[in-house]
Amino acid sequence: MRLVMDACGRHAGLPMETVERFVDEAGQVFRFNQGLLLSTIDNISQGIAVVDADQRVIAWNQRYIDMFAYPPAMVEVGKPVADLIRFNMQRGLIDSQDIETEVAKRLDFLRQGSQYRVQRQQQDGRVLEIQGNPLPGGGFVTTYTDISSFIAVQQQLEQSNQLLEQRVAERTSELQQLNNQLQLTQQQLEATTVAKTRFFAAAGHDLMQPFNAAALFASLLRQKATEPELQQLSENLSQSLEFCRRAANRYFRFNQT
Structure with a gap:
């Protein structure tokens, strides 16, 4: 959209049909790239979740939903990641005596953008390796790998x-x-x-x-x-x-x- 507006500013005499064609082509490219990205991450065996600088969910794959058995529509674009952390703690997936303190601690960790890697055993016996990496300009991407067979x-x-x-x-x-x-x-x-x-x-x-x-x-x-x-x-x-x-x-x- 910025490229389209810049072109319109430099070429004020462009016909509206040309501008509409630019917008339509840019939209097609955007949808293609978005579809390619979603298709790629959905075919990865790891669970993936991405949050922005405001700690809101902006991307994920189906493997992430399946790993944590989230209810339908629980995970959506713009969802505060604090709600997901709190939900998992209330279900007992994460041990904590003080849920709100634990949520605040994890949010602070995401804001600091520190890379980490941990192993966590789930209630059903699975062992997940969780690896987090900061994104340029803020945000955080976290991957979840089921390493139960390796641990066994x-x-x-x-x-x-x-x-x-x-x-x-x-x-x-x-x-x-x-x-x-x-x-x-x-x-x-x-x-x-x-x-x-x-x-x-x-x-x-x-x-x-x-x-x-x-x-x-x-x-x-x-x-x-x-x-x-x-x-x-x-x-x-x-x-x-x-x-x-x-x-x-x-x-x-x-x-x-």
Whole structure:
């Protein structure tokens, strides 16, 4: 419209038909752009709401209406955003002990034009990521993204990690107990081996004494005997005792190792 008025001012002699054509063409361009914008934002999976510098709603998409289940005609151009905030608080979508204080705080935040991003869990269990960005010249655009599935996957991964850590800790504990048992068994085996070695050493000493004594007596008998038969008998007896003594030594040495 400003372009049309400027053209009329610079060209005062333009026929009215030309001016009407300019106005009609400008209106068509405006409606086309507006329709393209609305079609674009209506096909976005995010909910979108735009307010002007006076905190009044000037644009939104159907996804925004569906996300918050607004009644028909609740959201309209020029609607104070404070009414929508208050309505959501009264329904319990936003926790607050003092509704009016919370509404005033949020309006001040919009006026300051500070960018923000938060996550909020709804009463029905959905988790929304809300991101706000200021507009040039005033106003604010807010997007609402349903990230419930992402949060659910994240929680499942955390639970899986916790379960995995628990299983690793349990297996580590079991391995440590098994290692302790093996060490105890090894200690018992070493103690048994030492005891066995001591036993066979003592038994060998005690059993070899009679052999040694018998061998000594056989040697004396061979020295004292004068008859050939007795000398041969004592010689055989000495050899047998020596054989038994050597066999006993080998047996005890084998069992001590």
